[in-house]
Amino acid sequence: MANLNTKYLGLELKSPVVIGASNMVTKPETMKKLEENGAGAIVYKSLFEEQIQLENLEQSETMEEFEDRNPEMLSVFPDVEHAGPKDHLNEFKKAKELINIPLIASINAIYIKSWIDYAKQFEQAGADALELNFYAVPRDFNISAFDIEQEQIDILKAVKKAVRIPVSVKISSFYTNILHVVKQMDNAGADGIVIFNRLFEPDISTEDQKHITPLNLSNDDEYRLSLRYSGILYKNINADIIGSQGVYEGEDIAKLILAGSDSVQAVSTFYVNKPEHLKKMLDDLSEWMKIKGYKSLDDFRGKLSRKNIKDYKIYKRAQYVDLLMHAEDVFKKYRMP
Numbered sequence: 001m002a003n004l005n006t007k008y009l010g011l012e013l014k015s016p017v018v019i020g021a022s023n024m025v026t027k028p029e030t031m032k033k034l035e036e037n038g039a040g041a042i043v044y045k046s047l048f049e050e051q052i053q054l055e056n057l058e059q060s061e062t063m064e065e066f067e068d069r070n071p072e073m074l075s076v077f078p079d080v081e082h083a084g085p086k087d088h089l090n091e092f093k094k095a096k097e098l099i100n101i102p103l104i105a106s107i108n109a110i111y112i113k114s115w116i117d118y119a120k121q122f123e124q125a126g127a128d129a130l131e132l133n134f135y136a137v138p139r140d141f142n143i144s145a146f147d148i149e150q151e152q153i154d155i156l157k158a159v160k161k162a163v164r165i166p167v168s169v170k171i172s173s174f175y176t177n178i179l180h181v182v183k184q185m186d187n188a189g190a191d192g193i194v195i196f197n198r199l200f201e202p203d204i205s206t207e208d209q210k211h212i213t214p215l216n217l218s219n220d221d222e223y224r225l226s227l228r229y230s231g232i233l234y235k236n237i238n239a240d241i242i243g244s245q246g247v248y249e250g251e252d253i254a255k256l257i258l259a260g261s262d263s264v265q266a267v268s269t270f271y272v273n274k275p276e277h278l279k280k281m282l283d284d285l286s287e288w289m290k291i292k293g294y295k296s297l298d299d300f301r302g303k304l305s306r307k308n309i310k311d312y313k314i315y316k317r318a319q320y321v322d323l324l325m326h327a328e329d330v331f332k333k334y335r336m337p
């Protein structure tokens with residue numbers, strides 16, 4: 001077995017697979033199974049301020065204000081019980097006692113004061129690190145990209161000031177210039193950048209002519225966006241690069257680390273293939289490393305990053321032009337008509 005140890009936000013992990021936040025990790029038996037099958041760490045389901053506020057609010061007027069801000073929350077996580085921060089923190093503490101790998105708390109708040117308060121409370125509850133879940137979709141026609149980004153940077157700075165544990169940010173891919181945003185978060189002291197969160201997209205049933213809430217799992221080829229940005233970010237930021245979205249197999253982990261990820265987060269694969277699949281992912285990664293003669297993840301991390309490859313086109317738009325100019329060869333290779 002190759003050495004799969006790695007560092008994550010300064011924490012020592014025994015494998016590069018961190019279980020991303022989801023409802024799955026609120027179940028003690030699932031958390032235990034993931035630990036037994038080799039998880040490096042677990043990110044606990046996010047504490048969503050809306051959930052708490054909605055539960056506490058009775059005046060419909062104020063209710064509407066919250067629904068306006070984040071209407072997705074209730075439908076994205078329909079089976080999440082509405083729990084106050086105390087309940088969530090208690091569950092978190094129980095989970096922390098249950099497992100022996102790092103447990104990371106995830107926050108998605110509305111007000112800057114809540115981001116700070118929750119961060120402190122999780123630190124006191126024993127969280128090994130914090131993940132700021134910047135889950136947001138634009139809904140106000142009058143707020144600019146700059147304002148949204150600045151608000152996130154301000155939240156990050158305030159949380160970093162308030163706690164001593166490491167703080168990572170989990171961002172979506174919907175920024176005009178991801179590189180600029182990530183660089184600013186890096187400068188603001190982020191210990192890790194999780195690329196990328198998956199935003200909930202509603203669907204419509206044509207039969208009932210109603211909106212429906214699909215589980216919203218990734219497909220198994222979606223890691224490629226993260227692959228691209230891991231490759232570009234490698235050695236350009238101090239924060240850890242955490243590849244995420246569509247990581248289903250051991251081979252995907254190898255690819256992301258080759259590009260420049262420090263570690264990965266995965267969720268959908270465990271819904272589809274069950275938590276036991278993690279062992280196979282790690283065994284496959286280990287076997288591949290053995291075949292290629294790699295003893296540790298450091299031996300190949302970033303080998304195919306933009307810094308380390310000679311072909312300047314790979315990470316540029318020119319790659320697309322290249323594809324257009326040599327389309328015939330590509331179609332032939334994949335036996336397409």
Ligand SMILES: Cc1cc2nc3c(=O)[nH]c(=O)nc-3n(C[C@H](O)[C@H](O)[C@H](O)COP(=O)(O)O)c2cc1C
Pocket residue numbers: 020021022023044045046047106133170196197198215216217218219244245246247265266267268269
């Ligand atoms: C059922 C479900 C619940 C989720 N809950 C959270 C959450 O509480 N906080 C969060 O940051 N991400 C949440 N996510 C997003 C995942 O953590 C992850 O970022 C996303 O699914 C992409 O990774 P994947 O392709 O491996 O699934 C959830 C995803 C699913 C499918």
